[in-house]
Amino acid sequence: MLTGISRAYSNPISLKYHLLFWVSYFMINFIRWGSYFGDYTYSLKSNLVEFPIHILLVYFNIFYLIPKFILKRKFLLYVIFLSLALVMVYVVRTGLNFFLVTKNIWPEAIGSQKAFSFNHILAVIIGELYVVALVTAIKLTADWITERKKNESLRELQLQTELKYLKSQIQPHFFFNTLNNLYALIIEKSEKASDVVLKLSEIMQYVLYDVKESRIGLLSEINYIHSYLELEELRHGNKVTSKIEIKGDIDDVKIPPLLLLPFIENCFKHGAKNNDDIALSIYFENSEDEQLIFKAKNNFNLHNEIIKKHGIGIENIKRRLELLYKNKYLLETKIIDDTYNVLLKIPIL
Incomplete structure (x- = not known):
C-alpha cells in the first residue's frame, strides 16, 4: 500500500483541481464566518491571512513530511516535525492576526481570551490539523484511485500479453504436428x-x-x-x-x-x-x-x-x-x- 502511494506521488493532481479546491474552501469559510460574526469584512481579512498559512502547512505535510517519514515508516520523526510545524504556524498565524486583523485574537470564544493560552493554542492546532487531515485524505484518496487505475491497466496489459503468447503457442504447435504428418507421408512416398x-x-x-x-x-x-x-x-x-x-x-x-x-x-x-x-x-x-x-x-x-x-x-x-x-x-x-x-x-x- 505504501509503495503504491509512493509511486502515485510522482503523478500529482492537476493544478486546476488544487486551485478549484482552495477557492471553494476559501469561499465556504468566508461565508460561514462572515455570517457567524455578521461581519464579512473581518471574515475576509482573517481568511486572507490564515489561508496562505493553511496552504503552506498542507503542502509541507503532503509533499515533504509524508514522503520523507510516513512512506519510510519513520512515524516518530513525522510526529516531531509535524508538531514543530504546528508550533511555528500558531506563532505566525496569531501574530499576523493580531497586527493585521484584530486585537481580539479569538472572537468566537466566550469571554476575553489571550494569545498563547492553552485553550487558544489547542483551538488553533485542532483547526490546522482539521485542514491538514481533510486535504491529505483527499490527496491520498485521489492517489489511491490513480494507482488502482494504473494497476488495472497493467493487469489488462499483462492479460492481453499472456493471451497473445498463448495464442502464438498454438500456431507452431499445430504446424509442428502437421509437419510430422507430412514427413510420415513423404517417408511412405x-x-x-x-x-x-x-x-x-x-x-x-x-x-x-x-x-x-x-x-x-x-x-x-x-x-x-x-x-x-x-x-x-x-x-x-x-x-x-x-x-x-x-x-x-x-x-x-x-x-x-x-x-x-x-x-x-x-x-x-x-x-x-x-x-x-x-x-x-x-x-x-x-x-x-x-x-x-x-x-x-x-x-x-x-x-x-x-x-x-x-x-x-x-x-x-x-x-x-x-x-x-x-x-x-x-x-x-x-x-x-x-x-x-x-x-x-x-x-x-
Whole structure:
C-alpha cells in the first residue's frame, strides 16, 4: 500500500483541481464566518491571512513530511516535525492576526481570551490539523484511485500479453504436428503428400493472417477445424470418419481464435492408432441461455494411449479459458464406454 502511494506521488493532481479546491474552501469559510460574526469584512481579512498559512502547512505535510517519514515508516520523526510545524504556524498565524486583523485574537470564544493560552493554542492546532487531515485524505484518496487505475491497466496489459503468447503457442504447435504428418507421408512416398502441402498452405493463411483479432466468427473457426480434419483424413485415409453437427443460429457468434482446435487434436491423440479406425463427432449449439456449447467425442483405447511429450495444447486452452472467462465457463473431459468426451460451455459475448 505504501509503495503504491509512493509511486502515485510522482503523478500529482492537476493544478486546476488544487486551485478549484482552495477557492471553494476559501469561499465556504468566508461565508460561514462572515455570517457567524455578521461581519464579512473581518471574515475576509482573517481568511486572507490564515489561508496562505493553511496552504503552506498542507503542502509541507503532503509533499515533504509524508514522503520523507510516513512512506519510510519513520512515524516518530513525522510526529516531531509535524508538531514543530504546528508550533511555528500558531506563532505566525496569531501574530499576523493580531497586527493585521484584530486585537481580539479569538472572537468566537466566550469571554476575553489571550494569545498563547492553552485553550487558544489547542483551538488553533485542532483547526490546522482539521485542514491538514481533510486535504491529505483527499490527496491520498485521489492517489489511491490513480494507482488502482494504473494497476488495472497493467493487469489488462499483462492479460492481453499472456493471451497473445498463448495464442502464438498454438500456431507452431499445430504446424509442428502437421509437419510430422507430412514427413510420415513423404517417408511412405505417398501421393497424398502434395495434397497435404496444399491444404497446409490454406491453413497457414488462416493462422497467419485471419486470426489477428481477439475474436473471430465461429463459422471461420469451424471451417478451420474442417480443414484440419481433411488433413487427418489425407493422412489416415478412410480410417477416419468425422461428423460436425450445428444446432441454433451461429452466424453472429464470435469466439477467441484457435480456441477449439486443441480439443480436436487431442481426440486424435486419444483415439485409436496403427490400423484402427478413428471415429470423431463434433457438436456446436447456440443455447437459449446465450451459451455456446461445444462437444467432441471419439473412440478411445486405453492400451493405445499416446504418452504425452511436451504437450501444450489442452493446458494452453485451460489457461486461456481462465483468463478470458474466469469462472464463467465449464470444461469437462471424461471417458465413457471407451469413448473420450469433451464438453465446453462458454458465454456468448
